[in-house]
Each structure stands twice: as C-alpha cells, then as structure tokens.
Amino acid sequence: MGHQQAGVMRAPLRWVLWDVKDTLLRVRSSVGEQYCDEAKRMGLSLRPAEVGAAFRRAYGHHCSRFPNYGIAQGMDGQSWWTAVVKATFSQCGVRDPDLLSTMALNLYQNFSNAANWEVFPDSKSALVSCSSLGLQLGVVSNFDNRLEAILRSCGLLSHFNFLVTSEAAGVEKPHAAIFDQAMQKCGVPPTSIVHVGDHYVNDYLASRSAGIHGFLLDRTNNSDRHHVPKEHRFSSLDELPARLKQMDECS
Structure with a gap:
C-alpha cells in the first residue's frame, strides 16, 4: 500500500x-488505611474498613452534588477535598472541628507527594x-x-x-x-x-x-x-x- x-x-x-x-500511577495503599494513619497520628483509633466505607459515601455525595471540585459553586480542589475528609471522619464519630480541619489539611498535603502514590x-x-x-x-x-x-x-x-x-x-x-x-x-x-x-x-x-x-x-x-x-x-x-x-x- x-x-x-x-x-x-x-x-x-x-x-x-x-x-x-x-x-x-495509583494510590499506594487504600484510602481507608491512609486516612486511619492520619487519625492515629492525632491519637484516634479507627478501623480502615469503616473509614474506607465512609470515604466512599462522602466522595460519592460530593461528586454528585459538587461535580469537578465544585468549581461551578465557587469551590476549588482544596476546599472540596477538605469537605470530603471532614464528612468522612464525621461519619466515623469525630466531632472536634479543629481536629477535622487539621486532618483535612494534612491529608490534602500528604497526597501532593510521592509517598502516597505508586508509579x-x-x-x-x-x-x-x-x-x-x-x-x-x-x-x-x-x-x-x-x-x-x-x-x-x-x-x-x-x-x-x-x-x-x-x-x-x-x-x-x-x-x-x-x-x-x-x-x-x-x-x-x-x-x-x-x-x-x-x-x-x-x-x-x-x-x-x-x-x-x-x-x-x-x-x-x-x-x-x-x-x-x-x-x-x-x-x-x-x-x-x-x-x-x-x-x-x-x-
């Protein structure tokens, strides 16, 4: 030809x-495990399976209610993920607003580096x-x-x-x-x-x-x-x- x-x-x-x-690349270990590791650093003892299930609910809810990081509703990636993390831990019984804010910020930053990702x-x-x-x-x-x-x-x-x-x-x-x-x-x-x-x-x-x-x-x-x-x-x-x-x- x-x-x-x-x-x-x-x-x-x-x-x-x-x-x-x-x-x-992919997330190195499960989200439930990574969130539990962060909670442990804050002195909390949570179960990865429970946190993972809570995360899936929170993530699904925010994806449908605020698609694409809520940009159309005036959010951005960081505020969107902060809301997801707080909703996840709230479902697991964490109520302290300062603690929720600290964990949300730490997790947002943790997922910016190679430690949490596997190529x-x-x-x-x-x-x-x-x-x-x-x-x-x-x-x-x-x-x-x-x-x-x-x-x-x-x-x-x-x-x-x-x-x-x-x-x-x-x-x-x-x-x-x-x-x-x-x-x-x-x-x-x-x-x-x-x-x-x-x-x-x-x-x-x-x-x-x-x-x-x-x-x-x-x-x-x-x-x-x-x-x-x-x-x-x-x-x-x-x-x-x-x-x-x-x-x-x-x-």
Whole structure:
C-alpha cells in the first residue's frame, strides 16, 4: 500500500495524551488505611474498613452534588477535598472541628507527594519510548491542581509538554471541551493525536468521539472490556510503543 491516495492517508502521529490516575500511577495503599494513619497520628483509633466505607459515601455525595471540585459553586480542589475528609471522619464519630480541619489539611498535603502514590512499573519506559519515537506528550486528567506537584515528586513531570486538569479546565472528562483545550495546545488535527487511559467512558469513548485515536489500558484484562477492538486495548503500557510505530507506518 505504498501509493495510498492522498484522500485516505492518515495524518502522521504527533502527540500522545495521557490519563494519570490508574494509568500511570495509583494510590499506594487504600484510602481507608491512609486516612486511619492520619487519625492515629492525632491519637484516634479507627478501623480502615469503616473509614474506607465512609470515604466512599462522602466522595460519592460530593461528586454528585459538587461535580469537578465544585468549581461551578465557587469551590476549588482544596476546599472540596477538605469537605470530603471532614464528612468522612464525621461519619466515623469525630466531632472536634479543629481536629477535622487539621486532618483535612494534612491529608490534602500528604497526597501532593510521592509517598502516597505508586508509579506503575511500565510507566516511565513507555513515556521514554514514546518520546524516542519523536512524539510529544501531554496530560488530560480529571484531577485537581496538585497534579503538577505529584508528577514532579514521582519523577514524571519532565516527560510532558503540558497538563490539562479538570480543575484548571473548568470541565471534566468525558466532556468534549477538556479534549478541545488539549487539542488547542497540541496545535495539530485530532487524527495526529493518541489518548491513553484506563476508563472506558472518560478516556476511550470520550477521546474517540473527539476524533482522537483512543486506546484503552486494561491492566486486569477485564472480560467486560472485550467488546473493545483488540487493536484499541492492551493490558500493559509496554505494548503501546510498538502499536504507535505500527500506526505511523500505516499512515
């Protein structure tokens, strides 16, 4: 197929956009355990299972009532997370307002550094391989403004030309507007962009509906993802560079 007609040739790949949480890194231990560790430092004895369940309720409630860190209601990432932490511990019987405020601030700061995050073993090599293919890298993430500090402390920030977080963008995936902001930064047509993420709707479907080549990272080889075409999904980031090379050779 060396003499494809110009009309059917695909634009060469220029950019790879990345989701972050559960794609490049994950929370190191459970949220319940991390919150309990903080409570223990304050002299409280709580059970991780109970705190984890309380967190899931508080987080779910705040996500539905104040979506995307409550930006539309005048909140920001820090005030939103402060409210989630306070609601979590309140459900577990902690009533002292000063104690709640202290723990909320400490946890917000704790989650800004590498101690609480684990970089997947295939992340750095995939980022390096993509760069060595001549591709530029950016981030599109439903995350608050701590993301830059987290990526820096995890040794990943230098790989990226830009970060688009949902807090800064004012809109979150799967909304098309967050991908529009990223595409503007890329300055190339969507057909020259790949997006990699672990979420079927927010990453795979949303990027594809924006005209970007969406790939689904399915680390657990989840059987309910098997309807996604094989060439659009992989279980390790180690598979990505060869896939990108293959795509570019076909363009």
